[in-house]
Amino acid sequence: MDDTRAAAAADARPLLHELRGRGRVRGVVALLGPAFVAAVAYIDPGNFATNFTAGAHYGYTLVWVIVAANLMAMLVQYLSAKTGVATGRDLPELCREHLPRPVSRGLWVQAELIAMATDLAEFVGAAVGLNLLFGVPLFTAGLMTAVVAFAILALEQRGYRRFELAITGLLGIVFLGFAYDLLVVGASAREAAAGLVPGFAGSDSVLLAAGIIGATVMPHVVYLHSALTKNRVHVRDDDERREMLRFARLDVFVGLGAAGVINLSMLFIAASLFSGTPHADVDSIEAAHAGLGQLVGGAAALAFAMALLASGLSSSSVGTYAGQVVMQGFIRRRIPLFLRRGLTMLPALIVLGLGLPTTDSLVVSQVVLSFGIPFALVPMVLLTRRRDVMGALVNRPITTAAATLIAAVIITLNVYLLWDLFAGVGG
Numbered sequence: 001m002d003d004t005r006a007a008a009a010a011d012a013r014p015l016l017h018e019l020r021g022r023g024r025v026r027g028v029v030a031l032l033g034p035a036f037v038a039a040v041a042y043i044d045p046g047n048f049a050t051n052f053t054a055g056a057h058y059g060y061t062l063v064w065v066i067v068a069a070n071l072m073a074m075l076v077q078y079l080s081a082k083t084g085v086a087t088g089r090d091l092p093e094l095c096r097e098h099l100p101r102p103v104s105r106g107l108w109v110q111a112e113l114i115a116m117a118t119d120l121a122e123f124v125g126a127a128v129g130l131n132l133l134f135g136v137p138l139f140t141a142g143l144m145t146a147v148v149a150f151a152i153l154a155l156e157q158r159g160y161r162r163f164e165l166a167i168t169g170l171l172g173i174v175f176l177g178f179a180y181d182l183l184v185v186g187a188s189a190r191e192a193a194a195g196l197v198p199g200f201a202g203s204d205s206v207l208l209a210a211g212i213i214g215a216t217v218m219p220h221v222v223y224l225h226s227a228l229t230k231n232r233v234h235v236r237d238d239d240e241r242r243e244m245l246r247f248a249r250l251d252v253f254v255g256l257g258a259a260g261v262i263n264l265s266m267l268f269i270a271a272s273l274f275s276g277t278p279h280a281d282v283d284s285i286e287a288a289h290a291g292l293g294q295l296v297g298g299a300a301a302l303a304f305a306m307a308l309l310a311s312g313l314s315s316s317s318v319g320t321y322a323g324q325v326v327m328q329g330f331i332r333r334r335i336p337l338f339l340r341r342g343l344t345m346l347p348a349l350i351v352l353g354l355g356l357p358t359t360d361s362l363v364v365s366q367v368v369l370s371f372g373i374p375f376a377l378v379p380m381v382l383l384t385r386r387r388d389v390m391g392a393l394v395n396r397p398i399t400t401a402a403a404t405l406i407a408a409v410i411i412t413l414n415v416y417l418l419w420d421l422f423a424g425v426g427g
């Protein structure tokens with residue numbers, strides 16, 4: 001039955017030359033979208049927590065971390081998109097087919113744990129957004145977030161394009177919200193440029209840098225992006241695959257570029273408004289919202305809250321979709337969306353129900369996510385360098401080297417964090 005549905009879906013896919021026939025602009029627009037869905041995960045509420053904390057505590061010092069993380073994200077998501085275009089499979093499926101069974105199962109288990117950390121950030125953020133806008137109690141706001149996320153996911157059942165447009169619309173709200181706040185608050189171009197020089201301000205800033213990377217390079221969308229591109233358009237030969245890959249590069253550049261601008265805007269706003277002032281101890285999303293209201297005005301605070309809500313709602317929907325891709329790819333199983341949503345949202349509801357500090361929970365969740373990144377990156381690098389898997393679109397040596405360097409940097413950061421943690425406990 002599943003094979004019949006898959007065959008029917010494949011037959012329904014548009015041909016590349018049909019999309020090109022729509023005209024230069026409409027044809028290109030029709031091929032964009034997957035990277036915008038992925039980009040939502042790169043500006044989820046965890047980014048609000050890490051970026052505003054970084055700007056308030058360290059000014060423009062960690063600008064280079066956001067830029068570096070965004071460049072990493074562009075390459076990672078491009079490779080994920082390339083995997084789907086080249087093989088017609090998503091990354092979890094390829095792991096199941098080409099890696100030893102125990103390894104594949106282990107990757108699935110850690111991916112499910114990472115999904116819970118992802119949901120923690122997204123649900124808590126959306127709940128805080130509802131609370132700031134309408135005064136809804138946090139636990140109730142978390143349940144409301146789940147309902148809205150299901151409504152957005154239902155659009156995917158009626159065609160991928162509606163889902164992509166809904167997610168892109170929410171991404172646009174986040175972009176406009178921070179564009180307004182940055183315009184009102186302003187930023188120092190000189191200090192921002194100085195922040196491009198790599199450096200830290202103590203071990204706490206290293207922890208925060210790892211959190212920024214964890215909030216930017218997201219393991220679940222490394223898996224998801226390949227699923228979004230694998231059956232999007234029917235391609236007949238390697239030439240058409242290469243053409244699809246060119247559109248995928250453009251998609252990643254625009255979608256992830258927008259996410260990078262938003263992340264930098266968050267840090268710029270916090271650095272300009274809070275750093276070096278009596279408000280420099282801003283350590284929560286609620287405090288950032290209150291500070292914007294007190295120092296800039298109600299309109300800036302409203303734009304911030306709307307952006308936070310849009311970020312949480314869109315990223316929670318994308319997270320659930322990614323969870324289904326992970327389970328179906330690694331172990332060929334599907335469970336009802338309501339059950340999956342209930343399981344992965346449980347830690348977030350516990351945090352909200354117990355009244356735990358929301359921003360601290362968000363930062364911790366991003367550090368947890370940074371530990372999950374290598375488990376998605378390493379298999380992808382290993383598979384995309386294999387000609388028997390990728391065919392004509394196999395990685396060039398320089399691409400493999402760059403992806404390997406990214407994985408090595410992230411793993412090194414995580415090892416340092418473990419050392420710092422246990423050294424602190426021992427001391």
